Amino acid sequence: MRRLLQLVLTLALLPLVLLGATVPPAHAAVPDVWVKWNLGDHWIRSLDYVTPGQLVAGSETDGVFTAATAAGPWTDISGNLSTQGKQVHEAKGQSGQIFLATSAGLFRGSGNGTWTKLGVDEDTPQPMRLDQGGVQSVVFPTAGTTNIVVSTAGSGHDGIFYSSDSGVKWTQATGITGGAYSLTKGTGSLMYAASATGFYISLDAGKSWTLSSDGIPPGESALRIAVSPLDPSELIAATTSSVYRSSNGGLTWYDATGSGPGALLATQVRAFQLIPSAYWGGGEPRIVVGTNSGVWATVDGGEHWTKMSATKLNAPGEIGMDNESVWALNIGFGTPGSLIAGTQGHGIFALPLSAVDAPGVIAAPSGSAVQGYTLTANDGVWGGTGPFFYRYQWKRCTSTSTASCVNIAGETGRTYVVTSGDVGKYLRVGVRAINVVTPVFSTEVLSNPVGPIAAPAGPEPTPPPNYPKLLDAASAPWGATFTIDPSDLPSNQWRSNGTPMATTFEYRWYRCEQNLSACLLLPQSGIAYTSTVDDVGKVIQATVVGQIGGTKSPERLAGTSGSVYERKPVNTAKPKVVGPAYVGTKLQSTAGAWTGTNPTFTRRWFRCAADGTQCNLTSPVVTAPTYTVTSADRGFTFRVEVTATVTDQFQNRTEVATSDKSAKAVNPPPTCAELQAAIAAAKADVRAKKRALANAQETGNAKKIRIAKRRLRAAKARLAEAQAALANANYC
Structure with missing residues (x-):
């Protein structure tokens, strides 16, 4: 039976996957199922379209494959790649050619299995070769393949390199230290890099780079970065454990993993993909990420996340998609196309994308149809690609006819508290x-009605005088806790028809504008509420519903808090000076990690003694994220002081933190060309000393021979030192 079901679903899905999963007609939604195709159980590290109709999959160890449809078939095009060459980190198509970034280096080919390694020509001087391997990413700053930029990591000679002659000669870019994992082209000459030390920006097509990671904790390695197609100053990025956004071109970043029920609950973000901008309702980025616990999606730029489908087809005995470790994602093969996912050890899966398909019927709201009770909306069963995000509008109806319904102002949450105005009437929602490929919210679908609403069964419970009340209601920074006192002491009970009786309570918390408008019912339902960053600039209103027997009271106001304001930022990871302190080079800095809402940062650089003490402001005072080391700085170390500021409607709140000391400023090491010139000079000196020894031996003068031999030994020692210096220079 299971095999028959798989066959039926496969036959149903196959035409849609092959044709790009165009939007189906209403009530004919594509099953929300991941389909495993014929590539096998490889660890897929990259999925890249080299043309709109050709997808290339790079594996961890097994080579490179290509397909012309989401359903395959997949063809192995590894050809003459070596074992390390089959470790493919990225594939890019440019001018009809395919470029592979691999552990063995950068390769170019046409996809027929014949690959040419770039940057290893024997006629190219050693410092200008790209022969260290570990190539992670490749971009093209201009049309054609003349100008190429690559990043390397784990190679022993890491960084970013650029070529202006189609990959023959390479020059290492300045400003970036350590390995870089991915490169992204922006507008014009703008480029972005994700590295172990953070995100970097280049203004000159990859030749020089500036660290720009303020707002991202130093311990998080940057993995991916994307530019909004609607606004080039809007960046979206992934680190090893989170998703971040920047609205100012990368100058500062803020977390975009949501909170509460809408949080992205994954500890490792491995893959990152933007949904095509045609589906971005309201301009908010729609993002899909691959994690160590499946694929997650957001339609509001990261405020709320939900897992995508967990169901697989053609993968018997495997874990569900919600438990897969997903390392690669891409979208294509039609409109809206298919979402393709590469997994760790289980190959490739395709999820045909389709817009939301409304249900024919939505069940009536759940709960008791009695004044004072809470009703909860049922979402219904929607078709299309999950996850789905919902909006609600409660309606009061004079009959079971939908034509008799009117909106209840302000009631747009998933729950609704039945009021006295509803008695004798019906309620619908x-x-x-x-979803990710529906540009705007669907047409409203009305639920079945609940009702008629009944009046309470007995007398309305009433509280004692001056109760309930809100304790600790003064203005406070977010993080403060408010508590309700409903008065439930035996000596001061609520009453039913004047008689004190045992009472149970419901507590409701609202976030309101300061004029008490636009109050939003919060999900918290306990006797206490701890304010969050979302409450800044708002007030918190607390109400109580008392219940005696089967009768509930109306909501009784316990009180309204003062304004919630920003709290002082707290440094959770020190600022950091990044880079070697060589004379003539730029030291860079990160702001460290801070609590607070979107803090802004200012800097001051200090020059200190070699042990990091006796620090004084640089002269002139430098407040930029970088500091250029001068010859006058030799022997000194540096610290960067960062002031973090968060702002609310009342005032700016600041805190200061200082980095550890940098390395001591020294002269830069010799360049690769200088080291090679030193070797050439040492070899010439050895040859000269050999000729001098031969001449001395011809004279037969023992003293001259001893002197010539001593000088030859010294020349050979200098040659060995020069060769060792080059061998130890891991930047050559």
């Missing part, structure tokens, strides 16, 4: 849905 209108539900609208959206």
Whole structure:
């Protein structure tokens, strides 16, 4: 039976995957199922379109494959790649050619299995070769293949390199230290890099780089970065454990992993993909990420996340997709196309994408149809690609006819508290849905009605005088806790028809504008509420519903807090000076990690003694993220002081943190060309000393021979030192 079901689903899905999964007609939604195709159980590290109709998959150890449809078939095009060459980190198509970034280096080919390694020509001087391997990413700053930029990591000679002659000669870019994992082209000459030390920006097509990671904790390695197609100053990025956004071109970053029920609950973010911008309702980025616990999606730029489908087809005995470690994602093969996922050890899966498909019926809201009770909307069963995000509108109806319904102002949450105005009437809820490939929320679908609403069964419970009340209601920074006192002491109970009786309570918390408008019911339902960063600039209102027997009271106001304001930022990871302190080079800095809402940062650089003490402001004072080391700085170390500022409607709140000392400023090491010139000079000196020894031996003068031999030994020692210096220079 299981095999028959798989066959039926496969036959149903195959035409849609092959044709790019165009949007189906209403009530004919594509099953929300990941389909495993014929590539096998490889560890897929990259999925890249080299043309709109050709997808290339790079594996961890097994080579490179290509397909012309989401369903395959996949063809091995590894050809003459070596074992390390089959470790493919990225593939890029440019001018009809395919470029592979691999552990063995950068390769170029046409996809027929014949690959040419670039940057290893024997006629090219050693410092200008790209022969260290560990190539992670490749981009093309201009049309054609003349100008190429690559990043390397784990090679022993890491960084970013650029070529202006189609990959024959290479020059190492300045400003970036350590390995870089991915490169992204921006507008014009702008480029972005993700590295072990953070995110970097280049203004000159990859030749020089500036660290720009303020707002990202120093311990998080940057993995991917994307530029919004609607606004080039809007960047979206992934680190090893989180997703971040920047609205100012990367100058500062803020977390975009959501909170509460909408948080991205994954500890490793491995893959990152933007949904095509045609589907970005309201301009908010729609993002899909691959994690160590499946694939997650957001339609509002990272405020709310939900897992995508967990169901697989053609993968018997495997874990669900919600438990897969997903390392690569891409979208293509039509509109809206298919989402392709590369996994660790289980190959490639395709999820045909389709817009939301409304249900024919939505069940009536759940709960008791009695004044004072809470009703909860049922979402209904929607078709299309999950996850779905919903909006609600509660309606009061004079009959079971939908024509008799009117909106209840302000009631747009998933729950609704039945009021006295509802007695004798019916209630419905209108539900609208959206998913990653539906540009705007769907047409509203009305639920079945609940009702008629009944009046309370007995006398309304009433609280004692001056109760309930809100304790600790003064203005406070977010993180403060407010508590309700409902008065439930035996000596001061609520009453039913004047008689004190045992009472149970429901507690409701609202976030309101300061004029008490636009109050939003919060999900917290306990006797206490701890304010969050979302409450800044708002007030918190608390209410209590008392219940005696089967009768509930109306909501009783316990109180309204003062304004919630920003709290002082707290440094959780020190600022850091990045880079070697060589005379003539730029030291860079990160702001460290801070609590607070989107803090801004200012800097001051200090020059200190070699042991990091006796620090004084540089002269002139430098407040930029970088500091250029001068010859006058030799022997000194440096610290960077960062002031973090968060702002609310009341005032700026600041805190200061200082980095550890940098390395001591010294003269830069010799360049690769200088080291090679030193070897050439030492070899010439050895040859000269050999000729001198031969001449001395011809004279037969023992003293001259001893002197010539001593000088030859010294020349050979200098040659050995020069060769060792080059061998130890891991930047050559």
